[in-house]
Amino acid sequence: MKKVTEEQIKELHSFTKRRFVEYYDVELELVDHLANGIEEQWRAHPELSFDEALQKEYKKFGIFGFVGMIEKKQAELHNYYYKITFQALKDFFSIPKIVVTVAIFLLLFAFGTTFKEYASIGYGIVFYGLFVYTLVDGFRKMIVIKRRQKNAGKKWLIDSVANQFYAIPFGVIFINVFNISNSILGLRLDESLSPLRMVLASGFLTLFVLLFIITRTVIRPVLNSELEKAIRNHQLI
């Protein structure tokens, strides 16, 4: 039976690269998949050329080709990480972690009521401070990823997700609620917050702090271990 030669394997690697498969783990799996498909076709039609068989096999990936598949993979991963975020957030509203949530809320509220004239600016500092810190830190992580990719010459699919989730979902929340938050927090020094706005601001900031904690204690460790796993798995071969 006709087998795919090593030379042709190399060609399959460049074939996938030409079709914008930039992640090494995805590339390896696709190369094996295509090679299997081509050999399967040769079983029935040994007269087919390598290129003909390859084109036939590639067509099976649909009109969006490899890119479509990769996007779907990424979407699945994104959903997964949003799911863990939401789950972790839910945990903070059930026993025992709700104690932490209530404590954060009360602390913020007590600060606002005790130091009325500084409430607005205090909340603003917490809000923008956390955001800027996460953004800078997320950016720093992105540089680390970029450097590793450059040194190793390899990118992993999880990298594309990691890049976003080091700072997001935190960032997404920030952008989406920016307007609401601004009107709640009302960063004007000349105006003191009404009790209702104090409650809203404390509640909102509590949510924000929780997301900050979740990003750092839940999302990042999972991402890091996934990254390590990808590297480890591919070292064995």
Add this chain to the structure above:
Amino acid sequence: MKKQQQLYKGSLNTIIMKLLENHGRMYGYEITQKVKEITEGEMNLTEGALYPALHKMESEGFLDVEMERVEGRVRKYYKLTESGVKETNNKLEELESFVRNMQQIMNLKLS
């Protein structure tokens, strides 16, 4: 037959997990071929659906992967983890009760 694909779609993960339960470890291409073989070509598991599904189950911790060099290329094998085995049983139970209910609905006689 085209419409049927939609029905299979909802059970994609269950199908993959059941296959892995029966065959131990498998690689992507093998899974597509096995599905074709068992359903005699009725179900067409597309590459574009298979790999994202595998990836998702891997990140959820239901699947473990093993890499191996085979015939000059690298092969990625998937197998069920402990939690994957549990999930498979849950999914199969769900599917069974779904099928049972569907049958009951289908068998309803108009009175």
